[in-house]
Amino acid sequence: MTGFNDQVIEEFRRNKGKLGGMFEGWKLILLTTIGAKSGERRTNPLGCLEIDGKTVVVASNMGAPRHPGWYHNIRRDHRVTIETGTESYEAIAAVPPAAEREALFAKVIAEEPGFAEYQAKTTRELPVVILHRIDDRMRGMGDFLVEVHDWLREELKTLRAGVDDLVSGRAASLTMEKSLRAHCVSFCEALTKHHTGEDMGAFPMLAQRFPALAPALTKLGEDHVVVATLQKRIRELVEGYVHGQSDPARLRDDFDELAEKLEAHFAYEERTVVTVLNVTAPG
Template sequence: MTEQKTEEHENFDVQAFNNQVIAEFRENGGKLTGWMEGWSVCVLTTTGARTGEPRQTPLGYFEINGQPLVVASAMGGPKNPSWYHNIRKNPRVTVETGAETYEATATIETGERRDELFAAVAAQNEGMRDYQRRTTRVLPVVTLHRTTRASTQDKETEERARGLGDFLVEVHAWLRKELADLLRQVDEIIAGNLSSTELERAKPDLAHQLRTHCAEFCAALKQHHTGEDRGAFPMLAQQYPELAPTLEKLGREHEVVARLQEEIRHLVDEYEPGKSDPKTLKNRLETLTQHLEAHFTHEETTIVTALNTLGPAPNIP
């Protein structure tokens, strides 16, 4: 690239240009005039990597074998555009095409997959070929995986089909309820011990109920996390390499939860009405609750959207 072209890129007011294109795009139902006339364009809304605020960018919009994608061309500039850095931190995006708007997860393609997709784009669009010639960087290709059904300007937004991510949230809700029930049972035991040992003896099956409930809860939680570690997480890592650090952290959290489960199971199995201290058991259950709540919240804010792209929720009665 010549010094003159480098200077042109440095002096170019990208934000003013983007605002003008977005205004025309929305006024004309996705159509543009001038040198961009005839281009297929979208407005991509990302979340600012540093600010956390929504950022809107007009981009060339392509579909290769039914797969929507955009290219981080920056018009052949020497650096990747800001929106590209945004999706590296948060891949959840909104896509406007003029005819429809939908939520999506952005995936940065690499290797042969990236090269094949870019070759297909370049075959359709001479401008993208020119942009690649202008710069020494490899223009990133970003595929867009829908997480909601499209909403058009001519009809109301349709309800999104339940996906695997939605199912995950439902499982978390059930586990939260079961854990709350366990705590209530322990509170009953504590109330009995504090008022009278005779009240505890009047409920000889309460400790047995607690053991049964705890065993069911711990088994369900273990099955849930094993399914994630062996099924959902490997699929996500393959589809969304940028989620690898998040998935590794979630896996480590599973290990912490597993140790707490074993401790609680031991306390429940060894519990003897009138002899054991139920307050110790309650303390450990509350610790597990805190860890699980933080873990569930982390999963729900980081991987639910991506999980929804992998398939529909299982049909469990």
């Protein structure tokens, strides 16, 4: 099929998306993925549909017993390039969960009954894939995540300033200790709530829709465990702090370790999931 695909691709680009012969009248796109094994760019012409405002493609492989190569590619790397004949843009390929896939496939075959024929030819379930356009202007849950991180960053700075005041003796110790304890409790509860929400909600949803994110999401979950341990240690130090007996320098060092690990975690999480959250749950 490689030679045939190359001919279709060449004609598609030459005629700005319009094809003759067996493809005349079809709505096609060129989908470029990164090879799961080769790491090289692979381009395939695909029939696509617009359903409920979403660009949808089906990994039918014309009813063959195996999934097409491009589907394996998007499970390894969900970033793709789409050419329509008049424009080219970057997108993210998402695999909807079972119930959503069934409803979507019903709409697909209502528009293009040929896909029902392809499904009848094979025992494998034909995957349905949603192609989310990446738009820098789009705001969504990813931007909300960054806003939460920025708020937590500012709270960390305030806590660090309080620890510095305690170490240097710049503030009345009893007043400062009470204020630091209250602020520490508030921060730790907010951070725990944020991470619990990710572990119970956002991360499972992303893992289901974007299989390529599995390693990154596993790492983020492991980071949460490390951060929770550090939080517990910091809170114990702050709540057990006794002026003249406890070591403020140890408190500062442990706090700095927490802040460093937390910032690295925030930065990695933002690089990894902000874009997919924005396209999946736009504001």
